[in-house]
Amino acid sequence: MTADKPLRADAQRNRDALIAKAREVFDAGDFFDLRFDDFARLAGVGTGTLYRHFPTREALAEAVYHGEVTALCDRARQLRATLPAAEALAAFLRGMVDHIDAHKGLARTLATLMADRSGDLAEGSRALEQAVADLVAAAVRDGAVRDDVDAGAVMMVLHGISAAHDRPGWRAEADDVVTLVLDGLRRPL
Amino acid sequence: MTADKPLRADAQRNRDALIAKAREVFDAGDFFDLRFDDFARLAGVGTGTLYRHFPTREALAEAVYHGEVTALCDRARQLRATLPAAEALAAFLRGMVDHIDAHKGLARTLATLMADRSGDLAEGSRALEQAVADLVAAAVRDGAVRDDVDAGAVMMVLHGISAAHDRPGWRAEADDVVTLVLDGLRRPL
DNA sequence: GAAAATATGGAGATCATCTCCATTTGTCAA
DNA sequence: TTGACAAATGGAGATGATCTCCATATTTTC
Numbered sequence: 046m047t048a049d050k051p052l053r054a055d056a057q058r059n060r061d062a063l064i065a066k067a068r069e070v071f072d073a074g075d076f077f078d079l080r081f082d083d084f085a086r087l088a089g090v091g092t093g094t095l096y097r098h099f100p101t102r103e104a105l106a107e108a109v110y111h112g113e114v115t116a117l118c119d120r121a122r123q124l125r126a127t128l129p130a131a132e133a134l135a136a137f138l139r140g141m142v143d144h145i146d147a148h149k150g151l152a153r154t155l156a157t158l159m160a161d162r163s164g165d166l167a168e169g170s171r172a173l174e175q176a177v178a179d180l181v182a183a184a185v186r187d188g189a190v191r192d193d194v195d196a197g198a199v200m201m202v203l204h205g206i207s208a209a210h211d212r213p214g215w216r217a218e219a220d221d222v223v224t225l226v227l228d229g230l231r232r233p234l
Numbered sequence: 235m236t237a238d239k240p241l242r243a244d245a246q247r248n249r250d251a252l253i254a255k256a257r258e259v260f261d262a263g264d265f266f267d268l269r270f271d272d273f274a275r276l277a278g279v280g281t282g283t284l285y286r287h288f289p290t291r292e293a294l295a296e297a298v299y300h301g302e303v304t305a306l307c308d309r310a311r312q313l314r315a316t317l318p319a320a321e322a323l324a325a326f327l328r329g330m331v332d333h334i335d336a337h338k339g340l341a342r343t344l345a346t347l348m349a350d351r352s353g354d355l356a357e358g359s360r361a362l363e364q365a366v367a368d369l370v371a372a373a374v375r376d377g378a379v380r381d382d383v384d385a386g387a388v389m390m391v392l393h394g395i396s397a398a399h400d401r402p403g404w405r406a407e408a409d410d411v412v413t414l415v416l417d418g419l420r421r422p423l
Numbered sequence: 424g425a426a427a428a429t430a431t432g433g434a435g436a437t438c439a440t441c442t443c444c445a446t447t448t449g450t451c452a453a
Numbered sequence: 454t455t456g457a458c459a460a461a462t463g464g465a466g467a468t469g470a471t472c473t474c475c476a477t478a479t480t481t482t483c
Contacts, residue, residue, distance in 0.1 A: 048279065053449060056461060080439055082464095092461025096441065153350070160349030161266075161342070187255075197403050198410035205394015208349065214386050221387035228421035229414030242480060245430060269470055271433095280432025285472060 060098050060108075063088045068109050071154035075177045076102075081214050106158035113155070114173045117141065121176035131189035135227055138203070142219045145207055156208045181230075190230040201224050249287050252277045253297050260298060260343035265291075295347035302344070303362045306330065310365035320378035323369045325418055327392070329410045334396055345397045363389050370419075379419040391415050 052060065066088035070076045079087070081102060085095035099105040120140060124133040145152040178196035185192045206219045239288070241249065255277035257378035259265045269289060274284035288294040309329060313322040334341045374381045395408045 053460065055448065059462085082439070082441090085463090092441075092465095093443085093463050094461075095463095097461075100441090157350040159316060161400075194410045194414060195407075197401065197407040198414060201381045201394050201398045201401065201407050201411050202391055202414070203394070204391050204398045205387070208397045209390045209393045211350075212386065212390065218384075218386040218390050221383045223388050225383060225391070225418030225421075226414050227418070229416070229418035232414075232417035232421060242429065244479065248431085271470075271472090275433090281434095281472075282432050282474085283430075284432095286430075289472090 056098075059090050059094055063090065063095065063098055063105065064108050064112065067105050068112070068151065071106075071109060072148055072150040074150040074154065076154050077157075096168055101195075103158055104163075106155055109151075110155055110159065110170075112151065113151075114170070116164070117144070118172050118176045125180060125183060129189075130180070130187040131231075134184050134230075135223075137180055138199075138223045138227070139220075141203060142206060142216070142223060144212065144217055145219070147208060152207055153210045156210060160208070176231035177203070184230075193233065194230065245287075248279050248283055249297075252279065252284065252294065253301065256294050257298050257301070257340065260295075261340040263338055263339040263343065265343050266346075273355055277317060292350075294349055295344055298340075299344055299348065299359075302340075303359070306333070307361050307365045310369055314369060318378075319369070319372035319376040320420075323373050323379070323419075324412075326366075326369055327388075327412045327416070328409075330392060331395060331405070331412060334399065334408070335405055338399060341396055342399045345399060349397070366392070373419075380421065383419065388415065 051057070063085075067076070068081065070084065070087070074086070081095065082092050085092045088095070099108065121133075121137050124136050124140075127133075128136060129182070174196060177199050181190065181196045181199060184190040202222060206222055209215065209218075212218060240246070252274075255273070256265070259268065259273065259276070265273070268285065271281050274281045277284070288297065310322075310326050313325050313329075316322075317325060363385060366388050370379065370385045370388060373379040392413060395411055398404065398407075401407060
């Protein structure tokens with residue numbers, strides 16, 4: 046959503062339709078088999094409209110990702126409000142693995158489209174990083190985890206989990222990675 | 235290298251030239267700004283020759299990656315031969331961070347090109363995974379690390395380190411991730 | 424040295440992307 | 454409710470990158 050002013054109703058409707066259809070096609074794993082023009086058709090808009098809202102596939106992916114991140118941040122706040130800090134962090138990380146597992150196609154497509162921009166990303170990634178930083182900081186304050194590793198390292202690990210979606214043993218390995226990281230965070234206590 | 239039979243000398247020469255130039259352009263970060271036809275020109279071959287050896291940019295990336303992996307596997311063997319198992323594992327992981335740090339453009343370009351295929355990859359990735367598995371297994375035998383986490387989890391983390399190359403605090407975070415993983419591996423001892 | 428097989432390379436065919444602009448739609452004020 | 458104005462639309466066609474075909478060149482083997 047542009048920060049400036051709200052879109053006209055028809056523009057908002059079209060943008061929402063594009064994002065919804067994109068999420069669907071991403072999760073089905075079909076996005077790369079489609080011409081972008083044809084994706085516009087699928088979403089019920091013209092090519093000019095598609096390009097006006099999202100000049101690149103990556104721009105579209107960022108918008109889809111933004112929606113995912115919003116949900117994940119809500120989840121993080123929820124956990125912090127209801128669990129002790131260390132448990133909240135653990136639950137959040139394991140919840141992310143569940144989420145990626147439940148939306149494999151989506152995770153795969155987003156990881157691929159955004160492979161060239163994991164760091165200086167849109168608002169989305171910063172918000173997620175802040176949510177993870179808040180979870181880690183709360184656990185540090187509780188004395189439950191070490192204070193010499195920040196959220197950036199956890200984000201990097203989450204990125205690896207998300208980006209390695211197509212490994213055959215992905216689920217078990219992702220669970221193991223979360224275990225290693227949580228144990229590593231508790232290590233020097 | 236095809237497993238079947240050796241290439242003719244001129245074909246081998248052209249293939250080597252393509253791979254060498256690709257590595258150079260990848261590390262310079264220019265690959266995505268080039269038309270593939272123009273890359274052929276830069277490498278000193280015709281478009282037909284480029285497409286004959288590497289039908290896609292991803293195919294070219296796999297060949298470049300294969301060279302990187304060969305070097306990394308050599309390094310792993312060297313470390314296993316000269317250090318105690320746990321130290322060899324630690325040195326290898328930290329060495330990978332050094333290597334990625336020294337070849338940022340290369341790591342970035344490879345990660346981007348191969349974003350859609352981290353798992354069922356070419357011979358290259360399997361060889362690296364075997365090398366890491368051997369390092370982990372040796373450390374388990376020494377009783378230095380837990381035996382309930384296999385090399386797949388370590389590979390996933392390494393993937394995250396490599397794929398998150400453009401984060402502003404990349405180096406410090408990568409070092410922290412290796413620390414977390416090593417501490418996590420030692421955790422329940 | 425000749426024959427056969429394989430490799431080459433670049434013009435041009437193919438195809439996906441992207442833009443332009445005539446037309447349509449939405450919003451707002453009177 | 455209507456008209457003016459601004460913004461949005463969409464698709465034909467322009468643009469540009471990819472990819473293939475095949476005449477020619479080179480390598481290999483006997």
